[in-house]
Amino acid sequence: MHIATVICMAALAWLLPLGPIYLGGVVLVAALLIYEQSLVSENDLSQVKRAFDLNGWVGILYFLTTGLALYVG
Amino acid sequence: MGRIATYLSFIRFSHSVFALPFALTGALLAWQQAPFAWRQILWVVVAMVSARSAAMGFNRLVDARMDALNPRTAMREIPRGALSGRDATIFVIVSSMVFIVASFQLNRVCGMLSPVALAIVFWYSLAKRYTSYTQAFLGLAMAVAPSVVGSRQVAPSVRPSHGCLDSRSVYGSAGSTSSMPARISTSIARMA
Numbered sequence: 001m002h003i004a005t006v007i008c009m010a011a012l013a014w015l016l017p018l019g020p021i022y023l024g025g026v027v028l029v030a031a032l033l034i035y036e037q038s039l040v041s042e043n044d045l046s047q048v049k050r051a052f053d054l055n056g057w058v059g060i061l062y063f064l065t066t067g068l069a070l071y072v073g
Numbered sequence: 074m075g076r077i078a079t080y081l082s083f084i085r086f087s088h089s090v091f092a093l094p095f096a097l098t099g100a101l102l103a104w105q106q107a108p109f110a111w112r113q114i115l116w117v118v119v120a121m122v123s124a125r126s127a128a129m130g131f132n133r134l135v136d137a138r139m140d141a142l143n144p145r146t147a148m149r150e151i152p153r154g155a156l157s158g159r160d161a162t163i164f165v166i167v168s169s170m171v172f173i174v175a176s177f178q179l180n181r182v183c184g185m186l187s188p189v190a191l192a193i194v195f196w197y198s199l200a201k202r203y204t205s206y207t208q209a210f211l212g213l214a215m216a217v218a219p220s221v222v223g224s225r226q227v228a229p230s231v232r233p234s235h236g237c238l239d240s241r242s243v244y245g246s247a248g249s250t251s252s253m254p255a256r257i258s259t260s261i262a263r264m265a
Contacts, residue, residue, distance in 0.1 A: 016102070016105070055091060056088075056090060056091040059091055059092070059093075059094035059095055059098075060090075060094050062094065062095075062098060063094035063095075063097055063098045063101070066098050066101055066102070067098075067101055070101055070102075070105065
């Protein structure tokens, strides 16, 4: 699901002229999602809350990099 | 003050910050095609927070009986008696009305669409009774944030970029336990 998320984010750059800053933001979001995935496994759910909270940072990071791409890049 | 804190806890108000950036990202994109106005930021935030509050309140309300039976959720505001069902119902109605008013403040199209957005976010709470793919509907509920609450409220036309942003939100929030076909069809329908 997170892979599909990143693909959809990247697809937005195909539809709109968002430039390298936006794509850099997508890469950072992808890295954050990979880290999020690494926190939780089938046998260890102790970090679920931490992983859930990371979603907030994903949103903030995506918003900031999209804003930078639109108004600075 | 204690009463306000109870209501804020009831809807996990602090988590609004999680959803807000998605709505604002939709607005950022829409401002590429429509003139910017500061008042729009205010109304987008009001719409986003009120829609989320209504949805959270509705979720707690319809689940109250089951929450009382589950040790993990038995201490939520309605099961433990901090809020009555009537209080919660009034809260949901008021939040919904604020959302509709905020939507009309942005433009007429968004105002007309606001009940659709409410139906989507309320449906999530009921979907869990009928399907194990509930997360797909939660994803859809979050997807209307950039779409209905964000971008459409600033630029009320439907564009492919909105659909793409929607699908990103659907996939992102739905996590790992949802229905791929449902989400793909939703995204494609929105992009069409």
